[in-house]
Amino acid sequence: MPETAATVEFRGLRREFGPTVALDGLDLSVEPGELLALLGPSGCGKTTALRMLAGFEHPDAGEVLVDGEDVTRVPAHRRDAGMVFQSYSLFPHLDTLDNVAFGLRMRKVRTSERRARAAELLELVGLADKGGRFPHQLSGGQQQRVALARALALRPRVLLLDEPLSALDAKVRLSLREEIRRLQQELGITTLFVTHDQEEALSMADRVAVMHAGRLEQCAPPSELYGRPATPFVAEFVGTMSRIPGRLADGTVDVLGQRLPVDGPVPSATEVDVLVRPEAVRVRPEADGKSRVVATSFLGAAVRVTVRLADGTEVKADLAAHEAAELTAGAVVSVSLPERPVLVVERTR
Structure with a gap:
């Protein structure tokens, strides 16, 4: 050798x-x-x-x-x-x-x-x-x-x-x-x-x-x-990534009703997409939530839940089985992100 x-x-x-x-x-x-x-x-x-x-x-x-x-x-x-x-x-x-x-x-x-x-x-x-x-x-x-x-x-x-x-x-x-x-x-x-x-x-x-x-x-x-x-x-080639519409202001981004710091370069455009991994998305049952579960799939250690937001955007979330127990197709839910910096890109659509 x-x-x-x-x-x-x-x-x-x-x-x-x-x-x-x-x-x-x-x-x-x-x-x-x-x-x-x-x-x-x-x-x-x-x-x-x-x-x-x-x-x-x-x-x-x-x-x-x-x-x-x-x-x-x-x-x-x-x-x-x-x-x-x-x-x-x-x-x-x-x-x-x-x-x-x-x-x-x-x-x-x-x-x-x-x-x-x-x-x-x-x-x-x-x-x-x-x-x-x-x-x-x-x-x-x-x-x-x-x-x-x-x-x-x-x-x-x-x-x-x-x-x-x-x-x-x-x-x-x-x-x-x-x-x-x-x-x-x-x-x-x-x-x-x-x-x-x-x-x-x-x-x-x-x-x-x-x-x-x-x-x-x-x-x-x-x-x-x-x-x-x-x-x-x-970001989108390696692993699974969802795009969630957001709006930039003063170096932070308004997304899902939250204001989060931006990780990395800040685009010049105001309208942006926030890129998030499935494991970073939080989904909870909520009677007056504005999002709805579209589908669930069993991945072994996790359950992947696909949620449609009020604007029609679909977001994927990977949750532990006990967290996803009530999240059957059609369930009304809320969607949020952890309070940490997120990657944003200029909106392409």
Whole structure:
């Protein structure tokens, strides 16, 4: 495994595909031994950035650095990076052991050494007894474990994961993301993980870089990203967020009959939307309330209650089961927010 974890830097990366700007001046640093998730919708540039680090794409402008060395034009086979793809990309004619050892074979490592190394990695990913099986004899989750072991066989300085779990079913996905995180922490390898699944990103990463239209919107630890989103896009892309109409005055916002301080930038417009998470919304039965419950759904530890305000706006609230017991569809309720700063954006409707 890597003796020292690598640092990675993207400096001003720009990449255009015809009229489409895939990356628009991306600046991003990855710390040694960190697992950083690149999160965003399709077409945001996250995979393009990963492929530039791998050496499969080259920028129109900007630089890629690993441990301070400019590798922007270094060929992929000299990048010292291991990559795991969405499709397992295993060789169907090779058994599991030889699939893992393939890169070592290409580097002309002695047979005994490469087979010992492959066996060690199969044990690491929990497949020690599957060395003689062929890909078609393995489940999807097992095949992806083999692909991960193969990527680690050459002891890369950087591990790159391009949506490696998206082809798997939900239960296997959950198990494998825990396994990947355990291995990454055990090995201390610098890792970039591309995903469009916010739950994967928030549960696995040390930091999450949210991308939109080729630009970096915010890079922060999961708790900060969720609790203090830097932009409206991050606020609404990460987790569930409701928009409640409000009115700005003197640096505070009037919303739901309350006056609350504003968190972050204050728009110049008077009419704004207040962005609130479901767990921050309070809903109580009230005979003369001005809102009405539209629907409820059971989420396990909580019940999600959808409420329609007097102006027709729908707001989601996550409540404990005992709090939601009386909140059946049609119930008349009051809605309020805690007395703390809220994020506001200019109203778009």
